[in-house]
Amino acid sequence: MDLHGMLMQISLIGVIISTIVATTAAEAALAKLGCDYMCGDVKIPFPFGLTDGCYLNKNFHITCEDNVTAKTGDFAIKRISIEDHELRVLNFVARRCYNKTGELVEGIKASVNLSRYTISNTKNKFTVVGCDAYLTGTQKGENYSIGCMSLCNSLLNVVNGSCSGVGCCEVEVPDGLKSIEMKVRSYNDHIDVWDFNPCDYAFLAEQGQFDFSTAYLKNLTDEELPMVLEWAIGNETCKTAAQNKTAFACERNSYCQDLETKSGYLCKCKQGYQGIPYLPDGCQDINECEDPNLNNCTIAKNCVNTPGSYSCRCPKWYHGSGRKDGEGCEANLLLVFKIAIGKYIY
Structure with a gap:
């Protein structure tokens, strides 16, 4: 190899090393010094953490089952966003299945009970799949029926990808929702539609992550689907929280933002900075x-x-x-x- 080739190779190695160092530094800035920030392939950025001393408070404690699955409560976590203040988790699908004579052979309820998070009303939808179904739920201790009915007598008018009420329907999520128990109900126990639709399904899932197929009327194999939760710091306003300097979560080069319809506050990096606003020096200057x-x-x-x-x-x-x-x-x-x-x- 000539001198020019050697210089080119050395230069390339230097670029690779610089990239590795920069990536490592960026990853390390996700968590407190000395704290693990990975569980399986999920990054756990501060204020969340896996062990004592690595999270802001107990509300942000994340468990790591078998060093593979990140969980908060019963929900498996797929992604934590600091910028959007969201968690993407897997949520269970409720189902009721009948035999050809209309007898119930399987009934699974799905409930969401949150104290630390709020169900995103802009990112999620209540969805029902079935040709003899409607969704009911319990919220704040009261029973009610959500205005979503999915009815059809055959597959004639059922369209793949469409969730407009024929075989599949969707309804908006109310703002500020923290808990709900979902039950899917039948009008006629599927006696008239059993040959092509023996089960009803109901779930709360991220909008755009469920693509309806007519095959799901025969069998929806998904037991869990992605759902988006929103998180915030505490239940105080910025003005009140800032009075307690030791507990106030917003660090240098960040600012505090109140929530419009929910309790708690968020921290954001100031313009020209990026990173984790909850860590000391977590907001770094953008070059x-x-x-x-x-x-x-x-x-x-x-x-x-x-x-x-x-x-x-x-x-x-x-x-x-x-x-x-x-x-x-x-x-x-x-x-x-x-x-x-x-x-x-x-």
Whole structure:
């Protein structure tokens, strides 16, 4: 290998090492120093944690079963989002199955009882699958029927991918919902539709994650489907929480945000910063100069990063803002003229 080849190889190794170091540093910034942040393939960012001293308080304790499955209560966790303040978990599917004479042969209820989280009303839907079904539930100790009925006499009008009421129906989730017990009910015990639809199914699941198929009327094999939960810090407003400096969760370079319809507050990194606002120094400065999509400098190399922002410079013998959305850079014509005259006289 010639010298040029060796230099190229050394340069490539340097890039790989730098990438590994940067990735490791970014991953480490997810949790407190010395704390594990992985359970299986799920990242556990602070304020959540797996062991004592690694989470903000007991409300954010996550268990890791067999070092594979991250769980909060009975729910298996698929993803935790700090930016959106959401958890994506797996939720159980309720079902009732009958034999051809209308006798119940299987009945499974599905309940959601939350103290730490709220069921997202913008990301989830109540869904019923079946040709002789309606969804009922218990909320806050009262029985009620949700306005979602799924009826059909045959497969003639049932359409794959459609959940408009023929074989499948959906209904909105009320805002602020923390607990519900779902039961799926039948009008005629499936006697008239048993040959193609022996069971009814009901579930609360993430919108867009369930794609209805006519085959599900015969058998919906999914026992769990994804659901989105929302989380927040405590039950106080920002103003009240900030009075207790030792317990206040928002760290440096972050700000506090009240919730509009729910109790508690959120922490967000200030503009120009990114990371975990609940960790000391968790909000790190974004270097806008490294990405041309993050700055408006007319000349990339004349971008200067500053804490939480950046500035643009003009090259020598030019003046202006140096920005695409400003006056850009213009030549100092008087200076150029003087230099030209000087050279001419010389």
